[in-house]
Amino acid sequence: MSLSPIDLQIMWSRLISVVEEQAQTLMRTAFSPIVRECGDLSAGVFDAEGRMLAQAVTGTPGHVNSMAESVKHFIARFPPETMKPGDIYITNDPWMGTGHLNDFVLTTPAFHDGRLVALFSCTSHLMDIGGIGFGPDATDVFMEGLYIPFLKLAEGGRMNETLLAMIRANTRLPVDTEGDVYSLAACNDVGCRRLSAMMDEFGLETLDEIAAHILARSREAVLREVAALPKGTWRNEMTVDGYDAPVTLAAAVTVSDGGIHVDYEGTSPASSRGINVPLSYTTAYTVFGLSCLVGGRIANNAGSLGPLTVSAPEGCIVNALKPRPVASRHVIGQMLPDVVFGALRQAAPDRAPAEGTSCLWNLNVRGVAEKGESGNYGFTMAVTSNGGTGARPARDGLSATAYPSGVKGTPVEIAEAVTPLVFWRKEFRPDSGGAGRTRGGLGQIIEVESRIGAPFDLLAAYDRIDHPARGCDGGGDGAPGRVALASGATLRGKGFQTIPPGERLVVMTPGGGGVGAPAERPRAKVAADVAAGLVSPGQAEKTYAME
Template sequence: MSGFDPVTFEIIQNALEAVTDEMFAAQRKTSMSAIIYEVLDLGSGICDAEGEIAASGAGIPAFVGVLDKAVKRILDKHPAATIRPGDLFATNDPYWGGVTHLNDMILALPVFSDGRIVAWTANIAHWNDVGGNVPGSMSSEATEIFQEGVRVPAVKLFAAGVANEAVFDILMVNSRLPDFLRGDLWAGIAGVRIGERRILELIDKYGAACFTAALEDFMRLGERHALAGVARLPNGRYAFAEEQDDGAVYRVTVEITDDSFVVDLTDNPPQKGSSNSSREGSEISAQLAFKAVADADAPGNGGFYRPLKVLTRPGTVFHVEAPGAMGYYSEVEIRLFDLILRCLAAHIPDIVPAGNFASICGTVIGGPHPDTGRHYTIVEPQLGGWGAMKGRDGNPAIFSGFHGETYNCPAEVAEARYGLTVDELALTVAEGGDGRWRGGKGISVRYRVRADDNFLSVGYTRTRVPPWGVAGGGDGTPNFVEVLRPGKPAERYAFGTNIPLNRDDVIHLVTGVGGGYGDPRERDPLAVRRDLRDGYITPEHAEAVYGLR
């Protein structure tokens, strides 16, 4: 841009990435809940004055994708002319910019220079309990959002630097874990404030005009990368339909031209229960799939997504209408992410791997702590196996690409903070995902309950339809949950709410093996022997599938 140094632009752009990482670290280190400080179930970012994402920090990619949509909804409700320095907004309502479900709270702070908004700092994190009809606020039996917890519809948490104590009180009184909620809330506030401070330091150094110009230049850079990526993809119109665990069929059509990438979701089932996605959430799934195939290394800012268009139909599973429930929105969005990739797999095989376990595998366990009697709730996503791709085996025991660079809660932390004993945390013994390159292993976790009157709520998909193999590779294995009660048959679940648990009951969580790539008979014998040595396969399986004697 005329009048500014492009080297300075790059310094500012890289500084913004560093600022978002610092925001993330501040929130992580000051949070109360293990799902934030251990699992990293959060995301941070910086938006420009109009709400376009300008820089994204660490955390869940699907969470970072929420932030621009939340800021734009805040601006719809609160025009820029009515916003003052020191205002800070909160929203968790998917019908008011929250996008996901009520457990995920977004905080957004406008950054002012010379009396006008030049940027926004924003973050999102999962809170363990925001009220509703079940502990953990996630019920597979919910039919309306009113049953899922307290709704915060893009309101001012602070006005001109002064806390709105009424909002704080409403949040605390609606949670079964008010102390944790308070700590997690203030951690989020710290995150957006440290971001504001660092942006103002950049503006003091380079000037507001240069800062704004650098954001605009960064958006154009993102768009150039996206257009170049789209140009490398094969033009065409590709359709795919996949049956889901419950028998419903999800459909997608992807149309690629020289300069556009259109995802059509209009032909899909009606919204139902709590497994629905907002229209914005479906857009995020499409954005993540588009990023993966167009240019995984390019800046993930608002400019990058300009060639993408998403078509939905209101009232469907991918475009829920009020007052539809969304407690398990994540299973719908991850199914869509996987559906788009599977639609394109045959057309760009060197980019898209075989199917992965592709479920958040949301697990909520709680009840009275056996040592203190105080209510506890553990909320965990689970690790699983990734699909193989040409030239390499799938990764074992890792979160899905949709969930990003997050981590499991260590057994020592789970036992110290929650009323459970971890009997097992290991790779699953299930065999599947065979191929010239094999799928990665899922995990097997056994939690032993230490007190009566506990509960379990779960939401797992890919429990009947396994991860898919490619080019002759075998399918993977499904995800599932078992409750093992002394002296009784095992109870198997995919979705369940408030399943009663008592002392010495065991919750057995099993996640899937990823799909394989290529004919198993073409696998390197040395690799098969290594799999035998590492316990990935049995001798019988090595002989029957891979021909190794």
């Protein structure tokens, strides 16, 4: 029976509802606060060929778009004809998963009336998987934690207790880590049950017809958007701080009738430290940046992603090869949309924003849970935060917003409940947004101290300190970031550092760049910024010539 276009659209929407319930299950059962409170996850449904049909609205581009490729690796390792109900597959391979060891990817085959009809996959960030910890100081991936190849987590409904024992033994947070594994498994299980119920309701035996509809329509929609762009190749370079030396990110963006291709020839070589990026993660954020410009209203699936392609020389920092360290791959990887925007701004200046903070400014902290427990890491947490985004051609940038990652900021109440830290300040950083006709988003000032008089570790992985976000078309640069102690000492932007007892950590996140000459900004908007405390009177007078 052939389905009508209306039937197909209803079923497509239903699939999106199924995977959103899948994601919400993960959020509500996760042990890691970065998943439970901030949504650092992905969830999606794939056909039996490994093509992503629908993704949950909840999730991050780095997880979703790299998961879209990892399912193909699961199928290569576990062919569909060998899959059975109750099987669950797992990996955290950075090069065939989501780019570093802290993200576990689980894939579960979905059966309906005894027949394999789809696969559900999900990803979440686990706070601790051993090694030296979630920071950039390792010199190879083996120092960074437990490395899980493609394995069966469950077979025929029976959990792999040997693997679970290995996982528990290789983390500072065994209860949380095992709990997160079960949370991921439950998430996929909900998806499988909801899909089977949907197929019963609509009388479907397979997803073949709806899969063909989804992929074809999505691809056509992206190609229509690409067709509206000028054809040609545009180049851009951006310099960021790196670990111990600046890193150049270079891109050539080619727009053709068949899609858009980004080549990172000319980008700096891989680093000796853990800011390297596997190509899977490079691709994930690059195509997300492209999608923001040409497919913001188009569903994200294998069809819409197909016309957007990426290449990078082997051994460069955005195509680092195993066993390079990659724990903090987001520091470089999340900068890539800005690199792409800078190139495409030359072709479509009305679409692309100025540069923003981009990479997450998380407070990755760990320490003893109670005073006197020396040597015991009683807590480990990533308190998510960020600076400002770049101004858009017609709108100001967003303040304290984690773009392009999409994770929410960790509520102070949650951080204080699960760590022995007290947050004395968490507020907008005045004058940090780049001036312009449209202003860059503001950063934050965050001030933290141990409330038990004990030291705690900061696993710093920050950028935009030496090379702040650049404005464009006459707009000003965003303010650079800063990491320091309240007593005045400046800390490094990357690497493990200890905050002494009685000292307060002060983190000042960067601002986004502005667009257009500041003199073109409406006086009423400048006055409103001053009244709201976003721009100081002195800065308004100096930069915007306000009296």
